Amino acid sequence: MKVTEKDVIYVADLANLELTEQERQRMVKDLDSILTYIARLNELDTSNVPPMTQVFSDTSAAIKESAQDQDRSWREDELRPCLPHDEALQNAPVTDKEFFKVPKVIER
Amino acid sequence: MDLSALTVASTRTAIAEKQFTAARLVEDFYHKIKAEDGDVHAYLTLAEDRAFAQAKRIDAAVAKGDPLPPLAGVPVAIKDVMVIRGVRSTAGSKVLENFVSPYDCTAVTRLEAAGAIVLGKTNCDEFAMGSSNENSAYGPVHNPRDKTRVPGGSSGGSAAAVAAGTAVASLGSDTGGSIRQPASFCGVVGLMPTYGRVSRYGLIAFASSLDHIGPFTKTVKDAAVLLRVIAGRDPMDSTSADVPVPDYELEICKPVRGLKLGVPTEYFGEGLDPELRIVVEAAIQRLQEAGAELVPISLPHTAYAIPTYYVIATAEASANLARYDGVRYGYRSAKARTLSDMYRKTRDEGFGAEVKRRIMLGTYALSSGYYDAYYLKAQKVRTLIARDFQNAFGKVDAILTPTAPTPAFKLGEKSDDPLAMYLADIYTVTADLAGIPGISVPCGETKSGLPIGLQILGRHFDEGKILRVAHVVEHELAAVQ
Numbered sequence: 115m116k117v118t119e120k121d122v123i124y125v126a127d128l129a130n131l132e133l134t135e136q137e138r139q140r141m142v143k144d145l146d147s148i149l150t151y152i153a154r155l156n157e158l159d160t161s162n163v164p165p166m167t168q169v170f171s172d173t174s175a176a177i178k179e180s181a182q183d184q185d186r187s188w189r190e191d192e193l194r195p196c197l198p199h200d201e202a203l204q205n206a207p208v209t210d211k212e213f214f215k216v217p218k219v220i221e222r
Numbered sequence: 223m224d225l226s227a228l229t230v231a232s233t234r235t236a237i238a239e240k241q242f243t244a245a246r247l248v249e250d251f252y253h254k255i256k257a258e259d260g261d262v263h264a265y266l267t268l269a270e271d272r273a274f275a276q277a278k279r280i281d282a283a284v285a286k287g288d289p290l291p292p293l294a295g296v297p298v299a300i301k302d303v304m305v306i307r308g309v310r311s312t313a314g315s316k317v318l319e320n321f322v323s324p325y326d327c328t329a330v331t332r333l334e335a336a337g338a339i340v341l342g343k344t345n346c347d348e349f350a351m352g353s354s355n356e357n358s359a360y361g362p363v364h365n366p367r368d369k370t371r372v373p374g375g376s377s378g379g380s381a382a383a384v385a386a387g388t389a390v391a392s393l394g395s396d397t398g399g400s401i402r403q404p405a406s407f408c409g410v411v412g413l414m415p416t417y418g419r420v421s422r423y424g425l426i427a428f429a430s431s432l433d434h435i436g437p438f439t440k441t442v443k444d445a446a447v448l449l450r451v452i453a454g455r456d457p458m459d460s461t462s463a464d465v466p467v468p469d470y471e472l473e474i475c476k477p478v479r480g481l482k483l484g485v486p487t488e489y490f491g492e493g494l495d496p497e498l499r500i501v502v503e504a505a506i507q508r509l510q511e512a513g514a515e516l517v518p519i520s521l522p523h524t525a526y527a528i529p530t531y532y533v534i535a536t537a538e539a540s541a542n543l544a545r546y547d548g549v550r551y552g553y554r555s556a557k558a559r560t561l562s563d564m565y566r567k568t569r570d571e572g573f574g575a576e577v578k579r580r581i582m583l584g585t586y587a588l589s590s591g592y593y594d595a596y597y598l599k600a601q602k603v604r605t606l607i608a609r610d611f612q613n614a615f616g617k618v619d620a621i622l623t624p625t626a627p628t629p630a631f632k633l634g635e636k637s638d639d640p641l642a643m644y645l646a647d648i649y650t651v652t653a654d655l656a657g658i659p660g661i662s663v664p665c666g667e668t669k670s671g672l673p674i675g676l677q678i679l680g681r682h683f684d685e686g687k688i689l690r691v692a693h694v695v696e697h698e699l700a701a702v703q
Contacts (some may be wrong), residue, residue, distance in 0.1 A: 122582070127568035129585040130547065131578060132566040144579055144640055145586065151641060152529040155599050158606065165601030166608060169417045169431060169657035170682070183455045189457070199480060201324040214549050 117146040224246075225254055226387025230296050230444035233390050236339075237284060237295035242354075244277035244284075244295035244339065249510045251297045251341055255388045255501070263573055264320045264362050264373075264383040267301050268342040271605065272295070276339045279499045292447055294337035299389035301380045303350050303426040304435070306330055313426045314348040314358040314376075317546045317553045319400050327424025329393055329435045329452045332438070336451045342387055344379030348574045349543065350395055352376045353646040356637050364633070367409055367673060371630040374404030374646075381408040381604045383422030384438045392438045394464075397616040399626075399650025402438045402662035406625035406675025409664045411692065412438050413445045416683045417657035418463035421456030429538035430461075432654045442663060442693040446470035449685060465683050472585060473686030474693040483691065484618035488524035495628045502624045505665035508698040509691065511591050517618050520647035521610040524652060526603050528644055531651040533587050533600035540584030546572060579640060608656040615681045621689050623649050625662040625675035642674055649677060659685045663692040665699060 122141045133141060202214050208215040223242060237244055252270060259265050278296045305311045305323035312318045322424065347357040355363040363378040365371040366386035373382040377394030381404035385391050394401040396414040405412025413436045420435045427433060437448035450471070455464040485506060490499060492597025510516050548554030548568035555567035573581070587596035614621060627648055636643045653660040659682075662675035676695055680688040 121586070124583055125586045125589060128589060129581050130544070130565045130569055131573075131581065132564075132570045134570075134580070136409035137578070139581055140575075141579065145583060146639055148532065148583060149586075149643075152533055152596065152600075155526060155529050155533075155603050158523075158526065158603060160599060160606070163602040163605050164596055167601060168603040197324055202323060205321055206486075207548060207552070207554035216549055217558060217564050219560050 117149060119140050223250070225250060228387075228390050229441050230293065230391055230439065230447050231441075231469050233296045234290065234292070234294050237280065238290050240284060245274060247295060248273050248277045248297060249337055249339070251388065255341070258386065259388055261364060261369055262366050262382050262386050262388070264344050264379040264386060264388060265299070265342045266312060266345050266360055266379070269306065269309050269340050270323070270671050271641045272306070272309065273341055274443050276334060279336070280337055284558040288669040290450060291335070291337035295332060296338045297390050298338045298343045299341055299380055299392040300330055301346050301377050301394045303346060303390070303428075304330055304393060305424045305426065306340065306343070309343065309345065311426070312360070313350070313573070314346045314360065314692070315572070315577070318551075319359075319553060320651050321551055323424075325424065328421040328456045330424065332452050333393070333448075343376075344383055344392060346379055347376035349426065349539070350376040350397055350400055350476060351539070352578050353399070353582055353632070353643050354633075354636065355379065356633065357574055359574055362633060365391055365408060365630050367671070368630065370632055371406070371672070372407065372633055374407035374630065376400040376627070378404050380438050381405055381410055384408070384410045385441060387390035388441075391444055393423060393452075394438055395428075396436055396654065397432045397535060398654050399481045399647040400432070401438065401662055402650050402675065402677060403626050403647060404660040405438060406673065406677075407630035409673030410438050410440060411442055411450060411661065411663050412436070412675075413661045413685070413689070414450060414653065414659060415453060415685055416463070416659045418461055418512050419659070419683065419685065420452050420460040421454075421462040423456055428544040429535040430537055430542065431538060434654070442474060442529050442689055443471065444608050445447070445661070445692075446474050446689050449563040449689075450476060453641050457566055463683070468686050470686055470689055474689045476690050477513065478509060478691055478694045481514045481620065481687070481691065482517050482618040483509060484517050484519035484614050484621040486519050486521045486524070486614070486621060486623060488521050489623035493645070493648065494624060495629050497668050498624055498627070498629060498674050501666035501668070502676055505676045505695055506622050509694060512694050512698060519614050519618060521614060521652070523603065523606045523610050527607055527652045527655060530600045530603045530607065531655060532583065532644060532645070533596050533606060534655075536580045536584030537587045538584070540581045540588065541583055543577070552630065576640070585596075586659075588684035604655050606650055611652075611656045611658055612677070619680075620687055621679040623675040623677045623679070625649060627670050629674060653679050658682055659688055661688045662693050665695055
């Protein structure tokens with residue numbers, strides 16, 4: 115693996131991080147050593163192995179049935195009580211009492 | 223009264239027999255916390271109003287002669303990744319420094335409904351990411367057994383509070399070992415239930431296919447009592463399982479005679495501290511003497527568990543932590559002029575180094591061109607790790623391993639080397655990946671007096687059996703001392 119500073123800048127951008135110059139240097143080094151370690155997964159032939167996308171996707175039918183009974187995972191699409199407006203706003207850094215406020219998005 | 227000696231069972235009995243009131247007990251616990259927690263730093267926030275209000279309810283029930291619930295008057299601590307209405311919940315992060323939750327975590331609601339008294343919120347690694355509690359934005363926790371050492375992580379504060387006797391029991395969360403490893407380091411019992419056994423509603427998410435809530439206690443019986451209270455289907459968490467919850471207190475009374483216990487070669491190889499190995503092997507021997515049959519087994523994909531974990535956990539974390547953008551709650555940078563600038567500066571200033579490292583790693587693993595090579599590959603290897611356990615549980619009833627490769631290490635010893643730190647979870651991540659339950663029970667000490675944990679892993683939803691084995695280990699150990 116060879117992680118470059120360009121990779122780090124690109125991924126930081128995707129992750130909505132900026133990172134200081136010093137953090138970037140450190141990140142190049144850390145990601146490179148961790149990804150090199152992770153590359154040992156390639157020693158395994160997984161061409162006929164299904165991905166484990168759910169915790170019980172590959173277990174016995176009995177557990178699957180009780181643990182992941184699909185019918186119980188669905189509910190009627192009905193109106194239910196939810197967080198009152200003022201409580202939903204109480205932790206917001208900036209509001210106008212009605213909406214969350216953010217810096218201007220569109221310049222005119 | 224000796225607060226450090228109180229268990230869930232003895233506290234409830236003392237309250238029921240009017241040896242002391244719940245209000246007096248809470249007062250004494252806060253006195254102890256204020257006098258002694260400065261050196262340990264297990265607590266981040268105390269919930270005094272809530273605790274005294276609950277104590278009053280318990281005392282009123284005792285006075286009236288009402289039947290008492292199973293945790294009546296038991297003072298507990300909650301890892302700061304579980305939210306409680308009206309109480310600050312930081313997740314060990316600067317991002318949530320002033321976050322006061324408008325709702326309750328289901329596991330906490332269930333504890334309180336059973337009569338428990340929540341004393342406060344405990345310190346942890348930021349967003350539960352760490353193995354030493356050194357990643358807390360509020361400073362590290364010190365191991366009560368040796369204050370120059372870490373308590374383990376990420377639920378270090380919850381383990382330390384029980385070990386120090388500043389709580390009778392506590393809740394933690396386990397994503398890669400964060401309950402069992404600190405339990406081992408601090409010399410307490412730590413139980414990670416099966417994936418889906420305990421609702422995660424109100425748990426601040428780290429990696430959703432791996433996150434579990436579970437108890438820390440002084441005794442195996444206490445863990446059995448707490449699990450029964452918090453387990454079971456919750457309509458607020460669609461991943462919580464609708465599987466009957468047995469009476470674990472009855473389960474633990476059964477003997478281990480006739481049980482087949484697997485001992486996997488891969489967990490006793492290179493990297494295992496030699497002194498720790500001797501203690502763990504002696505505990506395993508005692509189980510054989512108690513009538514269990516030991517069966518050598520192999521879990522051949524064990525060596526791939528850490529790399530698999532660090533792809534899947536970080537990928538899920540990068541998605542879960544996208545919500546901290548300074549808009550709806552949490553920290554917002556004051557420096558930004560535009561919206562996208564605000565997102566970036568907020569996250570840059572709010573998150574600590576390890577959280578940024580994991581967000582970066584996870585984002586990288588999910589990014590275009592790398593998804594198949596990392597994320598999909600890791601999901602496939604996760605299947606192989608789960609199958610290792612499935613095959614093993616065709617032959618044995620439970621599996622015995624050390625909980626961690628070493629006893630508690632020194633503060634600062636591994637904090638500069640992320641990979642060395644990740645390897646502290648080498649024996650615990652496998653159970654999170656497979657979704658099976660695991661418990662760490664104290665099984666002895668090093669010559670210098672550091673606690674050592676034995677890990678017992680079980681089949682999906684078979685917590686009863688691992689508690690049963692742990693109970694025997696606990697009693698065999700007591701017989702030795």
